[in-house]
Amino acid sequence: MKKDIYVLGIETSCDETAAAVVKNGREIMSNIVASQMESHKRFGGVVPEVASRHHVEQITLVIEQAMNDANITFAELDAIAVTQGPGLVGALLIGVNAAKALAFAHQLPLVSVHHIAGHIYANRLVTEMKFPLLALVVSGGHTELVYMKEHGIFEVIGETRDDAAGEAYDKVARALSLPYPGGPHIDRLAHEGEATIDLPRAWLEEGSYDFSFSGLKSAVINALHNAKQRGETIEAKDMAASFQASVIDVLVTKTVKAAQAYNVRQVLLAGGVAANRGLRMELERKMAVLEGVELVIPPLSLCTDNAAMIAAAGTILFEQGKYATMALNANPGLALE
């Protein structure tokens, strides 16, 4: 019988200090997230220096709680996994150096995980991955279509050429005077309003799986501005619904097309924007026409940044023997490969 594998994951790429223990890459033993959102709210966005300071305050507490909740000792762990990038460099450095210290103290293998690989592997905590598969990654910093033909191999087949979808959400939310972070507010309003405003959809060239959201964002701002000039008011809920309809239309249509073209067995949704109800519903509706393709949508707690996903992705690296050394550094612009 194969021995069980226990991996401690650590994630500090943005404004969440997180640690988790995962068994065999699939079973969550513990999953602790200390969010700094309340602290950053007053600045209207994440301030890197403030984020780094909070990470130092939280790091050992969060790891201790993850170890306690999992009821496990370091002697029973097989590896330490940590997010190497992308993200805020000062924030990443806290996780990377804590992980190295732990690996050194207990002579454990260290593996470095790409943050987006982590988001994709959050799905493995829900159900086993079936290859080939396609992952739609949507978050504050990312909008990507990633093709995987086997574990640990990532091929980015489409990505945003300007703003990430989450970024566009935040900017539109600001234009509508909604509080930070704007994504969830737009999602909520969109369900109350109607998509009555005609907004563009950026399809780009025929056959491209890339995205672009900056034109859409400008169109929203212009429409609001023009209405104001004419002394008319556009209901925030209708603008939210129209904006969301445009984003989702492009995301879902391109995902379904790519799923067909690449003949995948599974489509995974990943990243913070995967929490968006509108996106979930539309993806479910459009995917229904593809026969034999399974759609996996992780629960909300696994869509946003967490360390269980890092431990899950790290388990594969551990099994493949791809260890990092004590010279491991944070890499804010790390590419997915």
Next chain:
Amino acid sequence: MKVLAIDTSNVVMGIALVDDGTVKGEVITNIKKDHSTRAMPAIQALMADCRIAPKDLNLIVVAKGPGSYTGVRIGVTIAKTLAWTLNVPIVGVSSLEVLAANGRYFRGLLSPLFDARRGQIYTGLYRYDEGQLECVESDRIVLASEWAQHVRKMEEPVLFLGEDLRLHEAVFAETLPFFAHFSPASLQLPRPSELAFLGIQKKPEVVHSFVPNYIRLAEAEAKWLEMQKEQNRYGN
């Protein structure tokens, strides 16, 4: 008692192992390369050379600032993680105090300093009293020119220490013509073994809440507080 001392708070990286009062080994570099890739390998190599395993350690001492925000966080993160996971005490020592320790045989005041940009320095005043290093004026950030005026009023010899002296030496030489002394190159880098010995004498801190001494608030936070004050003043 086996002590590991870590200093990554400024450009100089220092790692030391002290065992029962004996300095087993020190690593000191003064190069502009990032601490994140070099600190753990240096700790690993030094401990392997000295045949001391992580679980043999009894105390972790770390330079807790002031200095580079990112630099000091790297050392503090490594130190607090090691201390927590090995279940040994952690002690933090002022990065300036460590540098001041290089002035052990100087009769007078010690002013260790690190450049803090825009004409400012991190500094404080220390002196040796019967072999004990004592803090006379606490660590602060101050304009070098203001500090020179301030120290002049003491009318005592002062030894200025630190690599960053070359940026500010002129203002001290000019303002304190008779009292200013400057450390030679061999005494300009903080010694991690001094850090270890200073730490041994201090009280351990609570590991989870242990953080660097940044001296300054994050810029965004300072601005935000200023705005709050402003709003209170006008009663909204």
